[in-house]
Amino acid sequence: MKFCLLSMEPHHPDHGKLYTDEQNHTNIWAAIMGGTVYNGLLFDRGDYGLDYEYFNEFDLVMVALRQETIEVGLKVKQKSKTKVVVLLDAEVEHFTTHITRDLQAKMVAFLNMADAVAVLHEESLPFFQALTFRPVSLVGLPFPLKRVRRMCPPVQKREEIELGSIIQSSMVRNRDGLVNLAVLSEVGMTGVVDIRDPVETEYIQSIRKHLPIQQIRFRYNNLGWDHYITQANYSLLGLHLDNRYSWGRFPIDCAAVRMPCVAPPSLYTQKILFPRLCVPYYDIEGAVALVKKLVSDVNFYEEAVSYAQSQIELFSYEQCKMRLLNLIS
């Protein structure tokens, strides 16, 4: 099957070529389908020198849908004969609240023109099923487990908590980083977090004038995902009190490096992998209690990790590919 993914990934030298990068990212769909990736906006602007009829070359085009790719997706469907599957590539609130209603109307039109719709959380199924006559199913993102297991052998874990997010430097959402900090303060353990800009450490220093924030070890992530995952392997557990209804790349990262994760069930992977470690995002007390139990009760820790291992196959290439093929068949 000739497969193409249209995403919002910034320009990459492999765009238009056989995509082989195996990371926990939307683009992995192209890698496991033996296909290629284009940036939707760059394509639309003509940066690749191709018109929309070009997509006739493919058997299946997956449009990773965000506000920027709604109109691009519509054009793919209107100007080519290819089969199109929509992958809802953002938290549900992005589509229900944060895009303008003009775009919402176009999104609903697109959901009805496309051949199928793939969602990231089972709780989103009834809503998207109400918006479209097309088949809707949970597909998710494939996870490069074999590669991660090669990169991340079992190691001696440090007494540190890997945080899914902290305070950020840009208008890009913080993803509840402050709530993670609040839990960290109550737990009294060192936190580790990836940051993109040194100013984030300055923010924490400024907050420390007012609050006794635990020690945080900052990890600059300009070395990429591979570096992040090999370093995350050394943490004892993960924590991410994110309010979004989303797939949840963080809990599966944690499971892959054999550590438990405390997070809300609004992250689908958390719900599947760590049902006993699910808390509402605002439940600081509950999160603190779970973290303390994981640290003090070896059996509880091992049971949580062991259960996650028993479920992680659901996110394998084969299972995800099968879900996608079932959806479009």
Next chain:
Amino acid sequence: MKFCLVSQTPPNDLDLKDVNRITQWATVMEGAHYNGLAFDSGENGLSYEFFSEFDLVMAAVRLETIEIGLKIKKQSTAHVVVFVDGEMEHFISYLPGDKQVKFIELLNTADAVGVTHEYSIPIIKALTTRPVGLVGVPFPLKRVREELCPPVEKKQAIHVGCGTGKSFNRNGIVNLAALSEIGLPGVVDVWGPEDIEYVRLMKKYMPLPPIYFSHTPPWEDYITQLNYSIMGLHLDFRQIWGRFALDCAAVRMPCIAPDNFYTQKRLFPRLCVKSCQDIDGAVKMAKELLKNDSFYEEVMAYAESQLDYFDNEAAKKRLLDLYDRISSH
């Protein structure tokens, strides 16, 4: 007590009385009300020292007014209560890092912090050493019951808390999706012809029942129209006070919503759906309300038993209790 409210209420609305808006704090406290942004830009011809005239200033803060709250505290001698004016997600996820730092500074510089949902208390408590209390917004129940909304014959229609927003939809599209599954006519508040057009566009793809449009504002007209519906529906994801559920209870009709509205959690615990996407749950509850008179009456009797909590005097007492904690802090 000399009280002043500083909010983002548009200057033309500052003197509104007895409506379900933040302005009601100035009404019940018999105080002054300023638009923070206008004050800061000098439109009132006053310096921040002016606030020293007041015993208590309530600074209703969002992104735009955090620094105004800080200036009030630093440049006047008034006691300042920060009112967290919006959904919790706004503060923990949508504020850029530098504003989050200022927000935490304000939370720790002010004398106390008022929130609108009990779920927000642990988060805010972790971010400040100041007293934190649930205060909410006073509701003009007497006016609604005695002046605006007498008991009427209810129409077989569901009024949605949001059907179409000018820029942000607040999950209006989810409400429309739920209406399409319930099948009972809906009532949608609109501000202009473009709002009606949005619903018309959605109707192309969703089997929407007949939709009646209620032209709004002012609030008095809205609540008068609301009174004629048989129930309310608002599948909103925000963790917030929830004015809509309270409006519904005041006009003697049940409301289906998630418990991330504090008012919903308190007034209609049996009508809380499990999440903002729980269309199946909402449909089931709506159908049960329509066919089971006892269920309808029981949920209304319970809401009635809780309404006093939201009245002007009860809200004022909560604020004064919080104020008392300032002196004992």
